[in-house]
Amino acid sequence: MLIKRKRGWELPERLATPEAVALNRRQVLAAGGVAAAGGMLASAPARALFGFGAPKVYGPAEDDPTAGLYPVERNPRYTVDREITAKEDNFVYNNYYEFRLGSAGDCGEAAQALPIRPWTIAVDGMVEKPFTVDIDDLLAKMSLEERVYRHRCVEAWSMTIPWSGFPLADFVAMAKPLFGAKYLRFETFMDREVAPGQARGFTYPWPYIEGLTMDEATNELAFLATGCYGAPLPKQMGAPIRLHLPWKYGFKSIKAIVKVTFTDQRPVGLWQAIAGHEYGFWANVNPEVAHPRWSQASERVLGSGGDRVPTRLFNGYGEFVAHLYTGMEREPLYM
Ligand SMILES: Nc1nc2c(c(=O)[nH]1)N[C@H]1C(S)=C(S)[C@@H](COP(=O)(O)O)O[C@H]1N2
Numbered sequence: 221m222l223i224k225r226k227r228g229w230e231l232p233e234r235l236a237t238p239e240a241v242a243l244n245r246r247q248v249l250a251a252g253g254v255a256a257a258g259g260m261l262a263s264a265p266a267r268a269l270f271g272f273g274a275p276k277v278y279g280p281a282e283d284d285p286t287a288g289l290y291p292v293e294r295n296p297r298y299t300v301d302r303e304i305t306a307k308e309d310n311f312v313y314n315n316y317y318e319f320r321l322g323s324a325g326d327c328g329e330a331a332q333a334l335p336i337r338p339w340t341i342a343v344d345g346m347v348e349k350p351f352t353v354d355i356d357d358l359l360a361k362m363s364l365e366e367r368v369y370r371h372r373c374v375e376a377w378s379m380t381i382p383w384s385g386f387p388l389a390d391f392v393a394m395a396k397p398l399f400g401a402k403y404l405r406f407e408t409f410m411d412r413e414v415a416p417g418q419a420r421g422f423t424y425p426w427p428y429i430e431g432l433t434m435d436e437a438t439n440e441l442a443f444l445a446t447g448c449y450g451a452p453l454p455k456q457m458g459a460p461i462r463l464h465l466p467w468k469y470g471f472k473s474i475k476a477i478v479k480v481t482f483t484d485q486r487p488v489g490l491w492q493a494i495a496g497h498e499y500g501f502w503a504n505v506n507p508e509v510a511h512p513r514w515s516q517a518s519e520r521v522l523g524s525g526g527d528r529v530p531t532r533l534f535n536g537y538g539e540f541v542a543h544l545y546t547g548m549e550r551e552p553l554y555m
């Protein structure tokens with residue numbers, strides 16, 4: 221089937237501006253009614269983010285079978301000199317276009333429809349032997365740790381999150397890639413019945429895809445998160461398993477992974493396919509390379525009352541990753 225793709229200039233307004241500006245007040249106010257009806261109350265900063273009607277805050281699914289696995293021990297090598305974002309802010313301000321029809325506050329409620337058991341991850345392509353692993357078997361095999369990471373969205377906002385999970389490098393070792401494998405290609409679930417964004421946005425080349433080089437994937441920072449804030453991941457944050465790559469813009473950190481393919485071809489991510497001149501393959505955080513439509517020199521720290529702070533090269537993680545990119549300064553959008 222021929223899929224008509226949106227061109228860069230046809231992107232919806234919410235992609236064209238930092239999100240605070242694009243928030244749809246009417247939808248936010250409607251969601252506020254739900255908040256009043258029950259559940260956790262939004263924190264004061266979340267109310268500051270969303271105005272009068274803060275959306276309802278959804279924590280981890282009540283029947284999540286991994287609740288007993290958390291909290292796990294924090295790895296002191298990955299802490300930051302910044303305050304952890306309140307979980308009520310993190311749980312309510314999300315980018316998850318499978319579930320997001322309007323504002324960043326929509327994802328929480330919509331994502332609750334995603335079934336997260338049974339859940340399997342297929343590993344295929346250039347590996348010794350392709351296989352499928354059940355999420356609970358995978359969790360039993362891996363040793364979990366907590367890492368506090370900075371998160372920087374390409375839309376110039378940031379958060380700080382205590383993730384639980386395991387290094388992507390451990391997953392790569394388990395997959396036994398062949399010598400010629402150069403990249404990893406990650407794929408999110410595809411289900412138009414469950415995800416209104418996939419159903420409505422048929423002009424997008426769903427499912428969500430992202431890619432990394434083998435060197436990036438085996439860098440110690442690359443992390444598969446299965447939990448956060450000492451508990452399983454809430455669905456809107458990518459349960460049951462998502463990537464977090466703290467030195468790259470947030471769109472690289474793909475949620476709800478169902479497939480990992482080892483390949484010698486550079487994968488093309490969903491946003492790269494839609495607007496490659498704005499969302500490149502490398503997407504390393506760099507204050508000096510502006511997005512074509514806004515500056516990346518500073519960022520709005522969510523939950524802080526809107527403070528702007530200077531953005532740091534590689535989001536402050538240069539000591540871990542800068543060596544991966546030496547000599548590549550001429551790659552288009554290498555940062
Ligand atoms: N499958 C999927 N993964 C995704 C996205 C998405 O829309 N779908 N959004 C990305 C973007 S742009 C960001 S900033 C982060 C947001 O993660 P958070 O909602 O946990 O803050 O997820 C990334 N992973």
Ligand SMILES: [Mo]
Binds near residue numbers: 372470
């Ligand atoms: Mo993002």
